[in-house]
Structure formats: C-alpha cells, structure tokens
Amino acid sequence: MADTRCIVETRRVVELACAAPSVRNSQPWLWRLGDHRIELHADQSRRLPLTDPRGRGVILSCGAALHHARVAAAALGLPAQVEYAPDLDRPSHLATLHLTPGEPSALAAADLDALAKRCTDRRRFTAWPVPxxxxxxxxxxxxxxxxxxxxxxxxxxxxxxxxxxxxxxxxxxxxxxxxxxxxxxxxxxxxxxxxxxxxxxxxxxxxxxxxxxxxxxxxxxxxxxxxxxxxxxxxxxxxxxxxxxxxxxxxxxxxxxWQQIGRSELRRTGRRAFSDILLP
Missing domain, CATH: 3.40.109.10 (NADH Oxidase)
Known part of the structure; x- marks a missing residue:
C-alpha cells in the first residue's frame, strides 16, 4: 500500500513540477521515475537556437522545474534530497531527487496553492508601484x-x-x-x-x-x-x-x-503530454 501511494504521489510531483515557468514556454525537461527517486534531464531538442545558442534558457527552465518538484514533494509528504549531476558541461542528466515518505510540510496547503496559481501574466500592470x-x-x-x-x-x-x-x-x-x-x-x-x-x-x-x-x-x-x-x-x-x-x-x-483587481483569469498555456516527458 505504501509503495502504491509513493508511485502515485511521485507521478503527482512531476505533474506539479511541469507547471513550472520556462523560457518562451519551451518546457525543456524530461523525467525518469524510479523507486523513491526522480531524475531530471534536459530535453535539448526543445532548445531555441536563435535565442538560446548556449542552452542557458534550457537549463534555467529545468532549474525552475527542479525547485517546483522539491516544493511539491515536500507538500505531498515526500521530502526530497537533491543530488546534482557531477558534470553539467555536457548536460542531459541534471539532478536526482531522492524521496523519503513522511508527513506533508507545515506550509503544504499554501505551497500547493502557489504552485496551482503561478502563471505568466503579460498584461500591463497597474500604475501602482511596488514599495x-x-x-x-x-x-x-x-x-x-x-x-x-x-x-x-x-x-x-x-x-x-x-x-x-x-x-x-x-x-x-x-x-x-x-x-x-x-x-x-x-x-x-x-x-x-x-x-x-x-x-x-x-x-x-x-x-x-x-x-x-x-x-x-x-x-x-x-x-x-x-x-x-x-x-x-x-x-x-x-x-x-x-x-x-x-x-x-x-x-x-x-x-x-500588480494586476488590476477583477481582471478575468488567464487561459493557461498548454503542457506537454505526460507520456512525452517521461524517459524509460
């Protein structure tokens, strides 16, 4: 039963991580699920050569997904230790999250809410400055x-x-x-x-x-x-x-x-199919 729960929630961690922001919505990540572990890989086929010749945007986007995954894992009661790949000069495998079943974090509800609400709203801000x-x-x-x-x-x-x-x-x-x-x-x-x-x-x-x-x-x-x-x-x-x-x-x-109060919610950008971002 515990293993089944871990498998289901490990998949949920990756689903939440895939809501992370990415440069030009490229979503350049791949994941491999294992026994209490998740590997994060860079999908270099998603790199945009005209604007990202060095791959900076690919790796930065994967870093955002990695942090989203850590937050999601803690909120779901699977706190993660991150093991970074030793050689990122030839990046594909970037990091591995080692999950330990436990209790949801103290901020679980707020963190899950932030993960669900986070979006890129490019509409003009109000004229009120941020202090x-x-x-x-x-x-x-x-x-x-x-x-x-x-x-x-x-x-x-x-x-x-x-x-x-x-x-x-x-x-x-x-x-x-x-x-x-x-x-x-x-x-x-x-x-x-x-x-x-x-x-x-x-x-x-x-x-x-x-x-x-x-x-x-x-x-x-x-x-x-x-x-x-x-x-x-x-x-x-x-x-x-x-x-x-x-x-x-x-x-x-x-x-x-600040966005204007009462503005309609944005239509969320599409996400890659889950089967497309999983490695065997």
Missing part, C-alpha cells in the same frame, strides 16, 4: 547556492536596465520577442545574478527564479521574466559591465507589479 521594501523582501527569498536577486531601487541603475531591456526587445521585435517584455516606469525590477556563467549556475538561477515566483504569487504580485536582454549578447554584456560592474553574471531580469 521598495516589498521588492527587497521578495528578492531575499532566493536562496539557491551561488545566486543573488538584486532589487533595482536606485534611479540610475534602474533607468539603465530599463533602456537595455527595451532596446533588446526592439531588436528582437520581428517574430522573436515575447509579448509584455517592455518595461513601464512603475514596474518593479529585479536582476537574477550568479557567481559564474556555466550550466550549474544556470540550474541554480532557475531554482532561484522559482523561489521568487512562488513567493510573489503568495504575496499577490505578478511577475514577468524578461529574457530578451539576456539573449542579446550586446545588451547582456552592457548589463554585466555597466550596471553590475563586472562583479556578477546576469541570468534574468524580472518585472514585478
């Missing part, structure tokens, strides 16, 4: 190793990032830029940083993104990831050099704001 202290608190929720989320509270760096984002969007406007990536003056801005710029750092960045996004969802805030400024090597280089002083590697810019 600086709220941005700083949200940024502090990121705790993935080697990552930091920087709230842009000073006008100088904020304006520079706004210009870089909008320039990158304009350069990709002909068919490659996601809707809703232009920055408005009242938007809150965060920059997701890592110490290094390699696949392991990208995976951690994805975990940090998931941490911030679920916290924002719980707090009633809307979040839009701005990938264009990172995908464009020129604007990413300027962000790294001119805003960050070359001291950290930018992995994503994040737009934060």
């Amino acid at each position: 600086d202290e709220r941005l700083a608190t949200l940024a502090s929720t990121a705790s993935a190793p080697g990552t930091q989320v920087l709230p842009l509270l000073d006008i100088g760096p904020r304006l520079r990032v706004e210009l870089l984002v909008n320039r990158a969007v304009d350069r990709q406007e002909h068919g490659h830029s996601p809707r809703g990536e232009h920055v408005e003056g009242s938007d809150g801005l965060l920059v997701l940083l890592t110490e290094r710029d390699d696949p392991r750092a990208w995976l951690s960045a994805g975990e940090a993104l998931s941490q911030v996004w679920l916290a924002a969802t719980t707090d009633g805030l809307s979040l839009v990831p701005l990938s264009c400024v990172i995908e464009d090597e020129e604007t990413r280089s300027e962000l790294h050099r001119e805003v960050l002083g070359g001291l950290a590697e930018p992995q994503l810019v994040i737009r934060i704001g």
Whole structure:
C-alpha cells in the first residue's frame, strides 16, 4: 500500500513540477521515475537556437522545474534530497531527487496553492508601484547556492536596465520577442545574478527564479521574466559591465507589479503530454 501511494504521489510531483515557468514556454525537461527517486534531464531538442545558442534558457527552465518538484514533494509528504549531476558541461542528466515518505510540510496547503496559481501574466500592470521594501523582501527569498536577486531601487541603475531591456526587445521585435517584455516606469525590477556563467549556475538561477515566483504569487504580485536582454549578447554584456560592474553574471531580469483587481483569469498555456516527458 505504501509503495502504491509513493508511485502515485511521485507521478503527482512531476505533474506539479511541469507547471513550472520556462523560457518562451519551451518546457525543456524530461523525467525518469524510479523507486523513491526522480531524475531530471534536459530535453535539448526543445532548445531555441536563435535565442538560446548556449542552452542557458534550457537549463534555467529545468532549474525552475527542479525547485517546483522539491516544493511539491515536500507538500505531498515526500521530502526530497537533491543530488546534482557531477558534470553539467555536457548536460542531459541534471539532478536526482531522492524521496523519503513522511508527513506533508507545515506550509503544504499554501505551497500547493502557489504552485496551482503561478502563471505568466503579460498584461500591463497597474500604475501602482511596488514599495521598495516589498521588492527587497521578495528578492531575499532566493536562496539557491551561488545566486543573488538584486532589487533595482536606485534611479540610475534602474533607468539603465530599463533602456537595455527595451532596446533588446526592439531588436528582437520581428517574430522573436515575447509579448509584455517592455518595461513601464512603475514596474518593479529585479536582476537574477550568479557567481559564474556555466550550466550549474544556470540550474541554480532557475531554482532561484522559482523561489521568487512562488513567493510573489503568495504575496499577490505578478511577475514577468524578461529574457530578451539576456539573449542579446550586446545588451547582456552592457548589463554585466555597466550596471553590475563586472562583479556578477546576469541570468534574468524580472518585472514585478500588480494586476488590476477583477481582471478575468488567464487561459493557461498548454503542457506537454505526460507520456512525452517521461524517459524509460
């Protein structure tokens, strides 16, 4: 009976993990289910060569799914220890979650609610700014190793990032830029940083993104990831050099704001069939 429960809830963990955000909704993950274990693999066939030549977006998206899986597992009473693959320079197998049957976490109900409600709402935010202290608190929720989320509270760096984002969007406007990536003056801005710029750092960045996004969802805030400024090597280089002083590697810019009360719920984007994301 216990084994049957574990099999059913292991599958449920993966289903919830697959609701994670991914760059341009690429959903570039594959999973292998085992006895009290789940392997996460990168599906490189989902990489978008024009905007993601190095595979940064693939691995970052998988990192978000990995954190979603950890949150789901804890909420379902299967807390997970994560074993990271030793060599991510040739990434396919990224990590293994080792599940231990137990009791649901203290925040299970809230975490499952955040996983269910999280979405990318690219509609224009209201003009009400997000208070600086709220941005700083949200940024502090990121705790993935080697990552930091920087709230842009000073006008100088904020304006520079706004210009870089909008320039990158304009350069990709002909068919490659996601809707809703232009920055408005009242938007809150965060920059997701890592110490290094390699696949392991990208995976951690994805975990940090998931941490911030679920916290924002719980707090009633809307979040839009701005990938264009990172995908464009020129604007990413300027962000790294001119805003960050070359001291950290930018992995994503994040737009934060409020959605209007009473707006209709968004139609959720489709997910890959479960059979398509399972490895034998």
